[in-house]
Amino acid sequence: MAIPDNLRTNFQTLLRAAGDGNLALMECQDTQTGEPRFVICAVGRDGSDYVMTPFGHLVEGNPYDAYVPPI
Numbered sequence: 168m169a170i171p172d173n174l175r176t177n178f179q180t181l182l183r184a185a186g187d188g189n190l191a192l193m194e195c196q197d198t199q200t201g202e203p204r205f206v207i208c209a210v211g212r213d214g215s216d217y218v219m220t221p222f223g224h225l226v227e228g229n230p231y232d233a234y235v236p237p238i
């Protein structure tokens with residue numbers, strides 16, 4: 168399965184933020200379950216305000232149990 172262009176663009180943004188030291192790990196609340204999630208965010212600025220752009224959350228437990236690689 169090919170990776171969609173918008174996801175490739177988001178990944179490049181994430182890599183750029185990491186290279187610039189502009190990543191943060193934020194505790195957020197899952198909108199569906201209300202459970203806490205630890206979310207990887209790129210940090211930007213809008214004037215004097217910080218803007219956090221979420222990219223994904225860290226997996227609870229063993230991440231190898233959460234995903235199956237493509238066949």
